[in-house]
Amino acid sequence: xxxxxxxxxxxxxxxxxxxxxxxxxxxxxxxxxxxxxxxxxxxxxxxxxxxxxxxxxxxxxxxxxxxxxxxxxxxxxxxxxxxxxxxxxxxxxxxxxxxxxxxxxxxxxxxxxxxxxxxxxxxxxxxxxxxxxxxxxxxxxxxxxxxxxxxxxxxxxxxxxxxxxxxxxxxxxxxxxxxxxxxxxxxxxxxxxxxxxxxxxxxxxxxxxxxxxxxxxxxxxxxxxxxxxxxxxxxxxxxxxxxxxxxxxxxxxxxxxxxxxxxxxxxxxxxxxxxxxxxxxxxxxxxxxxxxxxxxxxxxxxxx
Amino acid sequence: xxxxxxxxxxxxxxxxxxxxxxxxxxxxxxxxxxxxxxxxxxxxxxxxxxxxxxxxxxxxxxxxxxxxxxxxxxxxxxxxxxxxxxxxxxxxxxxxxxxxxxxxxxxxxxxxxxxxxxxxxxxxxxxxxxxxxxxxxxxxxxxxxxxxxxxxxxxxxxxxxxxxxxxxxxxxxxxxxxxxxxxxxxxxxxxxxxxxxxxxxxxxxxxxxxxxxxxxxxxxxxxxxxxxxxxxxxxxxxxxxxxxxxxxxxxxxxxxxxxxxxxxxxxxxxxxxxxxxxxxxxxxxxxxxxxxxxxxxxxxxxxxxxxxxxxxxxxxxxxxxxxxxxxxxxxxxxxxxxxxxxxxxxxxxxxxxxxxxxxxxxxxxxxxxxxxxxxxxxxxxxxxxxxxx
Amino acid sequence: xxxxxxxxxxxxxxxxxxxxxxxxxxxxxxxxxxxxxxxxxxxxxxxxxxxxxxxxxxxxxxxxxxxxxxxxxxxxxxxxxxxxxxxxxxxxxxxxxxxxxxxxxxxxxxxxxxxxxxxxxxxxxxxxxxx
Numbered sequence: 163x164x165x166x167x168x169x170x171x172x173x174x175x176x177x178x179x180x181x182x183x184x185x186x187x188x189x190x191x192x193x194x195x196x197x198x199x200x201x202x203x204x205x206x207x208x209x210x211x212x213x214x215x216x217x218x219x220x221x222x223x224x225x226x227x228x229x230x231x232x233x234x235x236x237x238x239x240x241x242x243x244x245x246x247x248x249x250x251x252x253x254x255x256x257x258x259x260x261x262x263x264x265x266x267x268x269x270x271x272x273x274x275x276x277x278x279x280x281x282x283x284x285x286x287x288x289x290x291x292x293x294x295x296x297x298x299x300x301x302x303x304x305x306x307x308x309x310x311x312x313x314x315x316x317x318x319x320x321x322x323x324x325x326x327x328x329x330x331x332x333x334x335x336x337x338x339x340x341x342x343x344x345x346x347x348x349x350x351x352x353x354x355x356x357x358x359x360x361x362x363x364x365x366x367x368x369x370x371x372x373x374x375x376x377x378x379x380x381x382x383x384x385x386x387x388x389x390x391x392x393x394x395x396x397x398x399x400x401x402x403x404x405x406x407x408x409x410x411x412x413x414x415x416x417x418x419x420x421x422x423x424x425x426x427x428x429x430x431x432x433x434x435x436x437x438x439x440x441x442x443x444x445x446x447x448x449x450x451x452x453x454x455x456x457x458x459x460x461x462x463x464x465x466x
Numbered sequence: 467x468x469x470x471x472x473x474x475x476x477x478x479x480x481x482x483x484x485x486x487x488x489x490x491x492x493x494x495x496x497x498x499x500x501x502x503x504x505x506x507x508x509x510x511x512x513x514x515x516x517x518x519x520x521x522x523x524x525x526x527x528x529x530x531x532x533x534x535x536x537x538x539x540x541x542x543x544x545x546x547x548x549x550x551x552x553x554x555x556x557x558x559x560x561x562x563x564x565x566x567x568x569x570x571x572x573x574x575x576x577x578x579x580x581x582x583x584x585x586x587x588x589x590x591x592x593x594x595x596x597x598x599x600x601x602x603x604x605x606x607x608x609x610x611x612x613x614x615x616x617x618x619x620x621x622x623x624x625x626x627x628x629x630x631x632x633x634x635x636x637x638x639x640x641x642x643x644x645x646x647x648x649x650x651x652x653x654x655x656x657x658x659x660x661x662x663x664x665x666x667x668x669x670x671x672x673x674x675x676x677x678x679x680x681x682x683x684x685x686x687x688x689x690x691x692x693x694x695x696x697x698x699x700x701x702x703x704x705x706x707x708x709x710x711x712x713x714x715x716x717x718x719x720x721x722x723x724x725x726x727x728x729x730x731x732x733x734x735x736x737x738x739x740x741x742x743x744x745x746x747x748x749x750x751x752x753x754x755x756x757x758x759x760x761x762x763x764x765x766x767x768x769x770x771x772x773x774x775x776x777x778x779x780x781x782x783x784x785x786x787x788x789x790x791x792x793x794x795x796x797x798x799x800x801x802x803x804x805x806x807x808x809x810x811x812x813x814x815x816x817x818x819x820x821x822x823x824x825x826x827x828x829x830x831x832x833x834x835x836x837x838x839x840x841x842x843x844x845x846x847x848x849x850x851x852x853x854x855x
Numbered sequence: 856x857x858x859x860x861x862x863x864x865x866x867x868x869x870x871x872x873x874x875x876x877x878x879x880x881x882x883x884x885x886x887x888x889x890x891x892x893x894x895x896x897x898x899x900x901x902x903x904x905x906x907x908x909x910x911x912x913x914x915x916x917x918x919x920x921x922x923x924x925x926x927x928x929x930x931x932x933x934x935x936x937x938x939x940x941x942x943x944x945x946x947x948x949x950x951x952x953x954x955x956x957x958x959x960x961x962x963x964x965x966x967x968x969x970x971x972x973x974x975x976x977x978x979x980x981x982x983x984x985x986x
Binding site: 193194195330333334337338340341342358359360361377378381390436437439442 | 860866867868894895898899900901902903904905906907953956959960
């Protein structure tokens with residue numbers, strides 16, 4: 163495979179007056195696991211649907227597995243596995259019929275692998291899809307998506323509705339495929355999972371990508387400075403540019419800083435703190451602060 | 467040509483999805499002659515009761531065959547296969563929407579167009595095949611089966627096949643294209659009925675306007691004015707006959723197949739080619755429409771509002787029709803639908819036909835629905851028992 | 856394997872892996888010359904991005920803690936050639952400073968810290984020679 167698995171340029175989708183996705187330029191290198199993160203209704207699913215060729219982009223272009231997504235023949239989806247938590251399976255089919263459909267549809271269908279996966283997930287071929295639980299349907303979707311021997315894996319909320327045991331099983335499958343060179347695009351709200359398995363991440367907000375980079379670089383965008391000022395936080399630091407937020411617990415302060423924390427660190431040192439340390443933020447914090455910066459925040463609700 | 471029309475997987479999927487519905491189609495198309503023969507016998511008995519000249523006596527088998535043949539495709543029940551194919555076309559697309567299968571389908575290596583062409587191909591092939599046995603029976607009968615008289619010409623059987631098949635292909639295609647555009651199942655059926663009836667309704671409305679215009683004429687009592695004008699342009703009458711779906715569905719007055727080949731106007735021989743061309747045109751429409759639409763716009767294409775508007779139009783037109791007659795002092799004709807008048811003025815049939823068609827269709831849907839639920843329950847029970855086993 | 860990482864920790868995951876491997880080697884759980892799991896095995900086992908593991912392995916190889924034998928696998932280096940003594944000393948100093956800061960906050964006397972450290976040294980050297 164020589165072509166870049168996913169390459170979009172100025173990709174956008176407009177529904178009437180609503181701009182669902184705007185100007186997304188993204189390149190996902192081969193073998194990487196790229197996370198798509200965003201607020202609800204940020205355009206993640208629309209973006210994925212455009213990559214799948216289900217939704218037609220209104221602006222820009224996208225190449226998936228080396229082929230323009232506007233190509234209507236659909237042959238380029240031979241090596242594309244897709245899993246979503248949405249209820250989209252042929253409900254009246256049995257698992258066996260589903261497998262049979264897959265065998266006749268995908269050129270590189272691997273029957274042995276399929277059987278192995280069915281056994282591992284404990285899915286019987288006689289079961290009717292309608293009677294399966296949500297988690298089992300997701301597992302069946304994984305069976306199909308993996309049995310077609312994908313080069314590209316597009317996952318939309320793949321772990322929602324799965325119990326912890328199966329979730330782990332599924333995540334391991336994703337990692338295993340990635341180690342074998344399969345490129346994965348995964349949209350999810352489970353940031354702690356993503357943090358483990360993704361090496362790239364893109365944050366979506368209101369149809370735009372507000373940050374995309376490797377996970378490490380993403381973590382450099384927002385830093386936390388943990389410091390202790392027994393006499394209270396000096397105002398100079400509070401008002402310093404680049405300080406997004408200050409959390410306080412006793413005399414321990416967490417200063418959330420944008421981009422380069424050096425000047426804030428220097429500023430802190432000048433006020434002679436008892437303790438000073440620069441820290442990584444985890445994905446969840448990163449997400450919250452980035453969204454906060456974009457004006458998306460929710461106040462804590464206190465019930466009486 | 468870089469378009470794939472067929473995929474083995476799609477064909478398999480359609481077969482698995484449609485097999486139960488297919489059973490209904492077989493029922494509708496196959497059992498129509500049997501139901502038709504019963505209806506025919508009742509009609510015959512009524513005719514005898516009314517001391518209308520009965521048909522010449524035939525040997526026992528011939529009697530049955532005649533009853534079947536006479537009403538095969540030419541009785542009041544012949545809307546059944548036509549309605550069933552319409553229903554099927556709508557169902558094919560609607561089942562994808564309700565099952566939310568489309569994303570799953572299109573995320574695979576198939577094109578939108580092949581989804582449509584597989585459905586259409588399967589439908590048309592089934593219709594062509596299902597009508598073949600009927601045509602063979604008719605042909606045998608026409609050639610003179612042992613113990614019976616050859617009562618029909620061979621051309622009669624051929625014409626029946628082509629008219630019936632052409633019409634079913636057309637209604638199937640109408641159903642399919644309407645199924646693409648409409649949000650819900652019931653809505654799709656509504657639209658399909660509108661699509662089938664609208665041309666006739668428009669022409670009939672024009673005809674009625676002409677008929678109901680004040681008409682001055684000279685009689686023995688001198689100049690008289692009437693609000694009833696029987697002088698319709700010949701072309702308009704012809705057009706009305708051609709556009710009336712009931713014409714092809716074997717209404718007693720205008721059955722294609724109950725006329726002998728000599729009596730058949732040229733327009734009837736054109737039914738099959740015209741229907742087929744229209745069916746193919748509709749298929750291409752569906753093909754292109756479905757190929758261009760994105761899934762979301764497919765879902766949102768027609769709204770409930772559009773349907774209500776169309777329904778309002780139809781109901782309004784029918785009501786205006788009846789009210790017009792009442793106002794003209796011809797209420798008894800409008801309501802009782804005097805057969806003589808109907809025969810003389812075909813546009814008056816619209817009200818009656820409307821009632822018969824709509825009620826018939828509702829009954830048909832209800833029966834199908836009940837059967838459907840019954841079979842589904844059976845299937846589910848079987849699935850459950852296998853799951854437990 | 857037995858490695859655990861905490862993605863929420865302030866230390867990057869690959870550094871946690873490096874630290875973990877080093878600790879196992881120091882505790883002699885991983886003997887010199889023993890084989891480490893492949894990147895793929897470890898990634899699947901830990902449910903971690905293979906690139907993260909690869910990065911940790913690269914770093915460990917660069918530091919001379921492990922070595923990659925082409926076609927055979929990854930092994931713990933027989934003879935440890937650690938980083939330059941000066942660099943290690945600086946690193947160590949920084950680490951110990953952190954400990955002292957923490958101790959100050961918790962109100963632990965530096966003498967206690969020293970005693971604790973001696974205890975630890977005794978314990979570790981004991982387990983390193985227990986064979």
